[in-house]
Amino acid sequence: MKEFSSRLVEKTEALLTWRARRKARKKQREAAIRARRNTLLKKLGGLLRELVETVLIVLVIQQYLIQAYVIPSGSMEQTLMIGDRVMVDKLTFGPEILPTVGKLPGLSSPKRGDIVVFENPSYISPGVAFEILHRFIYMMTLSLVDINRDEQGNPRAQLLVKRAVGTAGDRVRLERGEVFYWFPGEGGWIAERALLGKGVRFSYRPQRLVSPDMYPLLEKAARAVVWFSEGFTPDLEGRAAYQRIADSKELVDYYAFELYQMGERARLHPEEHDYARIWWQGAMGWYIPPGRLLPLGDNRDNSRDGRYFGTVSLRKVLGRPIFRFWPPARIGGVR
Incomplete structure (x- = not known):
């Protein structure tokens, strides 16, 4: 037991x-x-x-110091090519406080000959909230992802990159696609090409695609277009010039073509002051008031620039490209 x-x-x-x-x-x-x-x-x-800390640091750096940007068009060829990716210095000219909201003072103002990135005067913003989201994604992906697209899926031209050809006090005009200056205190017009290579600010080389021989044809064709639209029969010379341009595959200087038309309309209708005003501005050029600049593309005959939308406020200038980091074959500084 x-x-x-x-x-x-x-x-x-x-x-x-x-x-x-x-x-x-x-x-x-x-x-x-x-x-x-x-x-x-x-x-x-x-x-x-x-x-989160890394994202904030990247955002602060790209918002206020330096930002990646992709070149969207060929208006700056051969200086900048389509698809080039560049770093844009935002501190020198003053960064935005927030995307599309205010602007901080810069260290200096753009000088004649500087390449500048600025807000497209023709751009219509979808709203501040979308702009902040768009810029956030664009900056965080180093410009690889752009959600700001049109109905066809193409990136909207919110920012443009051009060269500051005219600055405060200058008078600038174009004659047959060539730029001429009347500087403050000078006694007449000076051709841009006479100044190229004479100092850092004129070290660039504009690209021309339209032949000088095209302009007499453009002037005659413009006259023919105006006469036809007014119910008159264009002369043989004008009709031949228009037909030659229409049959040609050469690039046309449409700004000069439109200006020639304004001149002919002003001659036919002296009572219509708008025609004379537009023609006179083209003939006498733009005066650049304080606080503004005139941007033109280096690819002068294939650029939608200040010839169409006028001068740009310095408050809309966001930076200057200083370094190209892509493609590898074109890595280097930007001037």
């Missing part, structure tokens, strides 16, 4: 000990899982904080 009781006690103690050990092991496993979970959460929290 004693032996049975002893065995019963031993079995009971073993069972209780096993249950206690099992509970202890279970508690240890649960504690280890909690510890690993807490460690993982701490690591994830740390990574999230580091990610």
